[in-house]
Amino acid sequence: MERVIRQINEMQKDGVVLSYAIGGAVAATFYMEPVETADLDIFVALPVTDSPIITLTSIYEYLSARGHRAQGEHVIVYGIPVQFLATDLLTQEALDQAVQRTVGTESTRVMRAEHLAAIMLRLGRPKDRVRLEMLLREAKLDMPFLEELIHRHGLAQRWIEFKRLLHG
Amino acid sequence: MDDRTNELMGRLLNDKELGRQELARLPIEEKLRLIALMQRRANAIRLSAGRPTQPEWPLEELGFPETSEHKEVKAQFDELEGRLLTASPGVAAVMNACGAYVHAMEQAEQYLKSFHPTPVFTAGAGTAMDSDQV
Numbered sequence: 001m002e003r004v005i006r007q008i009n010e011m012q013k014d015g016v017v018l019s020y021a022i023g024g025a026v027a028a029t030f031y032m033e034p035v036e037t038a039d040l041d042i043f044v045a046l047p048v049t050d051s052p053i054i055t056l057t058s059i060y061e062y063l064s065a066r067g068h069r070a071q072g073e074h075v076i077v078y079g080i081p082v083q084f085l086a087t088d089l090l091t092q093e094a095l096d097q098a099v100q101r102t103v104g105t106e107s108t109r110v111m112r113a114e115h116l117a118a119i120m121l122r123l124g125r126p127k128d129r130v131r132l133e134m135l136l137r138e139a140k141l142d143m144p145f146l147e148e149l150i151h152r153h154g155l156a157q158r159w160i161e162f163k164r165l166l167h168g
Numbered sequence: 169m170d171d172r173t174n175e176l177m178g179r180l181l182n183d184k185e186l187g188r189q190e191l192a193r194l195p196i197e198e199k200l201r202l203i204a205l206m207q208r209r210a211n212a213i214r215l216s217a218g219r220p221t222q223p224e225w226p227l228e229e230l231g232f233p234e235t236s237e238h239k240e241v242k243a244q245f246d247e248l249e250g251r252l253l254t255a256s257p258g259v260a261a262v263m264n265a266c267g268a269y270v271h272a273m274e275q276a277e278q279y280l281k282s283f284h285p286t287p288v289f290t291a292g293a294g295t296a297m298d299s300d301q302v
Contacts, residue, residue, distance in 0.1 A: 001197075001200050001225075025203075026200075026203075029196065029199045029200070029203065030196055030199075031192070032192045033188050033191035033192045033199075034191065034194075034199040034200070034202040034203045034206065035203075036203060036206040036207060036210055037203060038207070038222050038223060076223075078226070079225060079226035080225050080226075081223055101196070103196055103197065103200075104197060134188075137188075138188065138189065138192045139192075
């Protein structure tokens, strides 16, 4: 995993992406017990171009030139499927406020647990609800910040429904 | 449920919760290794149900990097080992003997392997035994 992160850090240093943050289940694993996942989600901020269309082609080309092949929506970096994702309002905020962490000797940025919780709430798939319940129980969340985040991103109704399901 | 069953259930759930908390406190490197092991277990279940498997992360990519936690434990171990060796020449002799024993066992293993160069069970794929090799 260190080599994967090193490769992504190099990609950022080379200007292919402006910044990045680990999201998804791997990011959640920094705060709670490990959960099964198939891939590593990397949210990226891309350099501004004239085109109104956001594409991740530059990332695929950069990694392909270094021997990492694309497979479906993933790029297989040293055997680990990595999915690169462009950001929307919520995930861009999560990327901007991501925290510095270390894997082995490699430094990386990981989304805050509160942002991960809000993203899980928004996605709302069964596995997201299970992970959200685990995150709430095991991570030390800043609840006022999470509540504010939920309201600001229009997730209040989903939050009420989730709490109703959780507490019966 | 009677009181005894309730008590047992309560203890069971409490132990499970403590286990989860312990897992949550592990260093991230260990957690990533656990994810890779979970992928292998999930694939074994998929195979047994006749379903296609999912990609597995290569364990060698998740090796044992030197985290701050590892360094701390190693430093404590080195210090303890040093104190033991200086405290008693007898301990040093025992540790040398243990080292020689481990070396002999490794040599014996190499010798046995020379008779069976092909492993019966292919590790890594973590999926199923190759019928040709069984």
